[in-house]
Amino acid sequence: MAPQSRRPLMAGNWKMNLNHLEAIALVQKLAFSLNEQQLTDVETVVIPPFTDLRSVQTLVDGDKLLIGYGAQDLSPHKGGAYTGDISGPLLAKLGCSYVVVGHSERRQYHHEDDQVVNSKVQAALTYELTPIFCIGEGLEVRESAAHVGHCVAQLDAGLDGLKAEQVRKVVIAYEPVWAIGTGKTATPDDAQEVCGAVRSRLAERFDTETAETTRILYGGSVKAANVAQIMEMPDVDGALVGGASIDADEFVQIVRFPEHIKK
Numbered sequence: 001m002a003p004q005s006r007r008p009l010m011a012g013n014w015k016m017n018l019n020h021l022e023a024i025a026l027v028q029k030l031a032f033s034l035n036e037q038q039l040t041d042v043e044t045v046v047i048p049p050f051t052d053l054r055s056v057q058t059l060v061d062g063d064k065l066l067i068g069y070g071a072q073d074l075s076p077h078k079g080g081a082y083t084g085d086i087s088g089p090l091l092a093k094l095g096c097s098y099v100v101v102g103h104s105e106r107r108q109y110h111h112e113d114d115q116v117v118n119s120k121v122q123a124a125l126t127y128e129l130t131p132i133f134c135i136g137e138g139l140e141v142r143e144s145a146a147h148v149g150h151c152v153a154q155l156d157a158g159l160d161g162l163k164a165e166q167v168r169k170v171v172i173a174y175e176p177v178w179a180i181g182t183g184k185t186a187t188p189d190d191a192q193e194v195c196g197a198v199r200s201r202l203a204e205r206f207d208t209e210t211a212e213t214t215r216i217l218y219g220g221s222v223k224a225a226n227v228a229q230i231m232e233m234p235d236v237d238g239a240l241v242g243g244a245s246i247d248a249d250e251f252v253q254i255v256r257f258p259e260h261i262k263k
């Protein structure tokens with residue numbers, strides 16, 4: 001059985017969807033549909049666009065909701081002349097707990113390399129934000145069966161310079177790029193293969209405690225219909241959900257996955 005520190009985490013990455021009014025409506029619907037026990041059993045987090053964060057904060061704080069929130073990216077810099085960037089201190093001040101780092105869409109469309117991703121992981125930890133650090137292979141790498149090595153190399157690069165106690169504060173998300181937004185979900189065994197390799201690598205590079213306590217998520221076309229099978233895998237501690245997280249009913253069913261499995 002997974003240790004307590006690996007409480008299942010369902011994080012909804014809304015990407016560039018929903019304005020601040022739609023954000024309020026969605027979070028209200030989650031709060032209305034999920035009871036205290038369900039939100040205690042499964043940590044539930046929304047990751048809206050930056051422009052929604054203040055509205056989400058006001059709602060979550062005002063009604064003392066058991067729903068966490070975070071941002072989709074952060075600057076590696078503390079502050080200053082970086083037009084368009086959002087820093088760790090600005091996110092922390094808004095009450096964010098999480099920040100996604102190294103998502104494949106940032107790597108692809110904003111040319112973020114492993115070094116940039118590593119500096120963002122470090123920035124997040126500096127400002128007490130939990131990075132949801134993404135790794136994952138494209139289709140070509142998968143087809144050449146080099147995916148495990150590719151993901152482990154991304155993991156190593158992203159965690160470069162971190163001590164074991166810092167790594168334990170990171171959430172790692174395995175997202176095969178070919179499964180993102182395509183409707184092609186990796187099989188539970190595909191998810192387990194890489195999540196298991198990530199955990200073994202954490203043991204090898206840091207220590208057993210780090211490997212056993214660090215949470216590893218799967219992401220890529222997760223929906224209510226497939227989440228339970230994926231969550232049955234021993235090294236999968238949650239999901240980073242894209243498209244299905246902007247549909248309140250669907251995300252509620254994803255959070256309620258324990259009702260469909262016995263782990």
Ligand SMILES: O=C[C@H](O)COP(=O)(O)O
Binds near residue numbers: 103180221241242
């Ligand atoms: O961050 C989330 C992932 O990119 C997965 O997106 P998706 O669930 O729409 O495939």
